[in-house]
Amino acid sequence: MDNTETKPPKKYHQEFEKYLQANWRHDWKNKYLNYGSLNRRVEKSDKLKGTELKTEMDQFFCDCIEELKTVNDFFKEKLEELIGKKETLEKEALEMKEKWTAVEERKSLRYDFHLLYVDFMMLNNYQKLNFVGFRKILKKFDHHQLKSHKKQCTDGEKWREDNVENAYFYSCNKIGPLMKEIEDFYASIFDEDKDTTVKRLLYFHSEKTQKIIYLIPSVFLVMIVLSVVLMILYNIFPIPIKIRCPDTSQNDKTFNWNILLKLYRGPLWVVLHQFLNGLNILLWRKRNINYIQVLGIEPRSDFSGKKFCLLGGINALVWWLSIIAFFFAPALGVSHFIFHLLMAILLILTILIPIPYLTFIQRWLRWHLFRVILAPFFDVGFCDFWLADQITSLSLVFGDAADIIALYSQTHWYEQKWTCITRFTQIWWLKMVLLCWPYNIRLIQCCRRAIKENSKRTHLLNALKYVTGISVIIFSMLYGAYHLPVLKILWIILSVVSSIYGIIWDVKMDWGLGNKKNKFLREKLLIGSSLLYYVCILLNIILRFTWTFSLSITEAEILDTEITTTIFSALELFRRFMWNIFRVENEQINNCGGFRDPKIKFELFNVDSTGNIYPMDMKSDTV
Numbered sequence: 015m016d017n018t019e020t021k022p023p024k025k026y027h028q029e030f031e032k033y034l035q036a037n038w039r040h041d042w043k044n045k046y047l048n049y050g051s052l053n054r055r056v057e058k059s060d061k062l063k064g065t066e067l068k069t070e071m072d073q074f075f076c077d078c079i080e081e082l083k084t085v086n087d088f089f090k091e092k093l094e095e096l097i098g099k100k101e102t103l104e105k106e107a108l109e110m111k112e113k114w115t116a117v118e119e120r121k122s123l124r125y126d127f128h129l130l131y132v133d134f135m136m137l138n139n140y141q142k143l144n145f146v147g148f149r150k151i152l153k154k155f156d157h158h159q160l161k162s163h164k165k166q167c168t169d170g171e172k173w174r175e176d177n178v179e180n181a182y183f184y185s186c187n188k189i190g191p192l193m194k195e196i197e198d199f200y201a202s203i204f205d206e207d208k209d210t211t212v213k214r215l216l217y218f219h220s221e222k223t224q225k226i227i228y229l230i231p232s233v234f235l236v237m238i239v240l241s242v243v244l245m246i247l248y249n250i251f252p253i254p255i256k257i258r259c260p261d262t263s264q265n266d267k268t269f270n271w272n273i274l275l276k277l278y279r280g281p282l283w284v285v286l287h288q289f290l291n292g293l294n295i296l297l298w299r300k301r302n303i304n305y306i307q308v309l310g311i312e313p314r315s316d317f318s319g320k321k322f323c324l325l326g327g328i329n330a331l332v333w334w335l336s337i338i339a340f341f342f343a344p345a346l347g348v349s350h351f352i353f354h355l356l357m358a359i360l361l362i363l364t365i366l367i368p369i370p371y372l373t374f375i376q377r378w379l380r381w382h383l384f385r386v387i388l389a390p391f392f393d394v395g396f397c398d399f400w401l402a403d404q405i406t407s408l409s410l411v412f413g414d415a416a417d418i419i420a421l422y423s424q425t426h427w428y429e430q431k432w433t434c435i436t437r438f439t440q441i442w443w444l445k446m447v448l449l450c451w452p453y454n455i456r457l458i459q460c461c462r463r464a465i466k467e468n469s470k471r472t473h474l475l476n477a478l479k480y481v482t483g484i485s486v487i488i489f490s491m492l493y494g495a496y497h498l499p500v501l502k503i504l505w506i507i508l509s510v511v512s513s514i515y516g517i518i519w520d521v522k523m524d525w526g527l528g529n530k531k532n533k534f535l536r537e538k539l540l541i542g543s544s545l546l547y548y549v550c551i552l553l554n555i556i557l558r559f560t561w562t563f564s565l566s567i568t569e570a571e572i573l574d575t576e577i578t579t580t581i582f583s584a585l586e587l588f589r590r591f592m593w594n595i596f597r598v599e600n601e602q603i604n605n606c607g608g609f610r611d612p613k614i615k616f617e618l619f620n621v622d623s624t625g626n627i628y629p630m631d632m633k634s635d636t637v
Contacts, residue, residue, distance in 0.1 A: 030150055034143060039136045042290045045088040046140070047081050047147040055133065055156050064460045074155065075173060078148075082181060083162050089137070089183035096133055097188075100196065102131060109205050127200050131193065140316045146179045218629040264477035272576040274340075277354050277418065277581055280411035281333050281361060287408060288326030289563060290591040295319030298598060308601045309397045317375065325372055332360045351422075385457055396601060398593075402459060406452040406483075407590040416445035418532065434545040453480045453487070472523075479519055482512040506565075513558045520554055520593060527551065538603050541595060549591055557589040 031050045038046050055077065059070045103126055110123060122625045153169030159167035176182055182414060296319035298305040336357035343350040365379055385392045386402050420441045460477035463471045486508045493501035522528045526536050535547050560582045567578050 023037055030147065034147060037143060038141070042088070042140065045084060045152075047085055047144045048077075049151060052077060052081065052151045054152070056151065056158055059158065071169070076170075078152075078173065079177070082148070082177060086183045088180050089141060089144075089186070092137055093186065093188065096130065096137065097192065099130055099133075100192065102198055103127065107199070111203055111495050113348055124204070127196065131196050131200075133248045134189055134196070138193075141183055141186070141189065145178065145184050149174060152178075184443060185609075206373045223386065272574065275576055276414050277579060278333070278337060279583075280414040281329075281357060283408060283583065284328045284361070285326050285333055286584075287404065287587055288329065288589075289323055290587060291404070291594070292319040292322035292634075294327060294591060294598075295322055297541075297595060301599075303540055303599055305598055308598050310395055311378065311397075316376070317330055319377055323373060325327070325369075328365055329361055330367070332357055332364070336360075355422075358397060389455050389458045390462065394463050399456065399459050400597070402452065402455045403593075405457060406585050406588060407454055409449050409487075409584075410579065412448035413445055416448045418442060419444065442491055444494045446488060449487045449491070450484050453483045457484070476519070476523070477517050479512075480601075482515055486512050509561055513561070517555050517558050520558075521551055524600065525596040526595065526604050527596075536600075536603070540603070541598050545597075550596065553592065554589060557585055560585055596610045 031053060031139040034049055035043075046281060053373055055070065056075050059067060093172070103123075103364050107123055107127075145325065152174045156167045159169075161235035178210050295305060295317070301317065305311075306317065309317075334355050339346075339356075340350050365376055365383075368376060382397055382401050385395075385398050386405065389398070389402070392398065411553060457480040459475045460480065464473035464477065467473070484504065489501055489505040489508055492498075493505050528534050535542065539547060541547070564578050564582045567573050568575050573581075
C-alpha cells in the first residue's frame with residue numbers, strides 16, 4: 015500500500031522522542047537531548063499569550079542552551095577519551111606484534127579493537143541524532159508560533175544557525191577519519207583485507223561462540239536420526255502399533271498414538287517456529303531489509319537469525335530428551351508424565367533464565383510477550399502486533415494445552431500408564447477459550463489502535479478479520495460438542511468468509527501488493543523477482559483454504575483427525591514464515607502500519623553491519 019493512498023494519522027505512534035529512545039545507547043541515555051521536555055514546553059506555549067508567552071519562549075531557549083551544553087560537553091569529553099583509548103591500543107598492538115605469544119592475546123586485542131570501533135560508531139550516531147533532534151524541535155517551535163499565534167517566526171531557525179551549527183559536536187569532523195585510521199591499522203596489524211577488517215570490527219565472534227552456534231543445528235539433525243532409530247528399535251513405528259496395557263482388565267485395548275502426538279507436537283511447533291523466525295531474520299539481512307528498525311530493536315544489539323536458531327536448537331534438545339526419557343520412565347521407576355511436565359518447565363525457563371550469548375533475545379521475548387499478554391494496557395507497536403500474529407499461527411498449541419490441562423486435572427494422573435489412556439477427557443469450553451485467546455489479543459490491539467489513532471476505519475476492518483476467525487473457532491467447537499447440522503453449515507460459511515477476508519488483507523494491506531499499475535504487485539520489490547511474488551500469492555491462497563482439504567480427508571476417513579490436523583498446522587507455520595518476509599519488507603517500504611513518522615525514512619543497511627544506524631544526512635530528516 016503506497017503512502018499516497020491513505021492519510022497518515024495526525025499523531026504518529028513513533029514520534030521522534032520514541033525514535034530517539036529506541037536508538038540511543040543506553041549507558042549514555044542521560045546525555046542525549048531531552049526532546050520530550052522541549053516538546054512539551056512548545057505545546058504548552060500554544061495556550062499562552064502576551065507576557066506569559068514571552069516568558070515561556072525565553073525559558074524554552076534557556077532549556078535549549080542547557081541541553082546544548084550537556085550534549086556538547088559529553089561529545090567533547092567522550093571523543094577525547096576514545097582518542098586516548100585508540101592511541102593506547104595501537105601502542106599495545108605494535109608491542110604485541112613483535113612477540114605474539116598466545117592466541118588468547120590476539121583474540122583479546124581483536125575484541126578491544128571491536129569495542130573501540132563500535133564506540134566511535136555510536137558516538138557518530140550520537141552526533142547525528144542530537145543534531146536532528148535540535149533541528150526538529152526548533153522547526154516545530156517556529157511552526158507552532160505561526161499556527162497558534164498567526165505570526166511568522168524564525169527565532170528557532172536563527173537560534174539553530176547561531177548556536178547548534180557552531181557547536182563543537184556538530185562542526186567536528188574527526189570521527190570518520192579516526193574510524194578509517196582504525197580500519198587501516200587493524201588491517202595492517204592482522205594482515206587482512208579491507209572487507210574482512212570491517213566485518214571483524216563490526217561483528218566480533220569468539221571461536222567458542224561460533225562453535226556453539228553451529229553445533230546446535232548439527233545436534234538437532236543427530237536427534238532426528240537417533241529418534242527414528244529408537245522408534246524402529248522399540249517397535250513403535252509406523253503409527254499406530256498395538257501395545258498392550260499392563261492392566262489385565264484392559265488387555266484388549268489398543269493404545270492410541272494420538273495421545274503422544276497431543277503431548278509433544280505443541281512444543282515441537284514452538285521450536286520449529288523459532289527456527290523459521292531465525293530464517294526470516296537471515297533472509298531479511300541477506301536482502302538488506304532493515305528489520306532492526308522495523309521491529310524497533312535496539313540498534314546496538316546483536317539480534318541475529320543464527321542466535322534465534324540457537325535458542326530454537328536448545329529448546330529442540332530439551333524436547334527430544336523429554337521424549338526419550340518418557341519411554342524410559344518405567345526403568346527409572348517414575349511416571350511418564352513427569353518428563354512431559356519437566357519439559358514444559360524447562361521450555362519456559364529458557365525464556366526466563368539468561369543464557370550466554372542469548373540474553374538480549376531472551377529479554378526482548380520476555381518484554382514483548384508481557385506486552386502481548388497485557389495488550390489492553392499498552393500502546394501497540396509493530397513488534398507487539400507482529401508477535402501476536404505469530405501466536406495466532408500457533409493456536410493448535412493452545413488447543414492441545416486445553417486437553418493436557420484436562421488430563422492433569424484428573425486425580426492420580428501420575429499413576430496412569432500412558433499406554434492405557436485411550437483418549438483425552440475433553441473440556442470443550444476451555445479448549446474454545448484457549449483457541450480464541452490469540453485472536454482476542456489481536457482484536458484488542460486493533461481496537462486500541464482504532465481508539466488512539468486517526469485511521470479508525472483501517473483498524474476496525476482489521477479487527478473484523480479477527481472477529482471472523484473467532485467465530486470460526488466458536489462454531490467449530492459448538493459443532494464438535496453438539497453435532498447439529500446447522501452449526502456445521504454456519505462453520506463452513508464463516509470459514510469461507512474468513513479465508514477470503516484473510517487472503518485479501520494479506521495481499522493488499524499486509525504485503526502492499528495488488529496494485530494494477532504494477533501488474534498487481536508494487537513499485538519496489540526487495541525480496542526477489544516478480545515471479546516469486548506471484549508464486550507466494552498463489553501459495554497463500556492455497557494455504558488459507560487448507561481447512562477444506564482437512565475437512566474432506568477427515569470426512570472420507572482417509573487419515574486420522576489428529577494426524578490431519580498436525581499436517582495442516584505445520585503448513586500454517588510455513589504460511590506465517592512466508593507472511594513475515596513480505597510484511598516486514600512492506601513496512602520498511604511503505605510504512606503501511608503507520609508506526610513511524612513518514613518524514614523519518616529507513617535506509618537499507620549494509621549486510622556487514624550489526625544493525626547500527628547508518629550515518630544520517632544532517633540536511634534532511636532521513637535517518
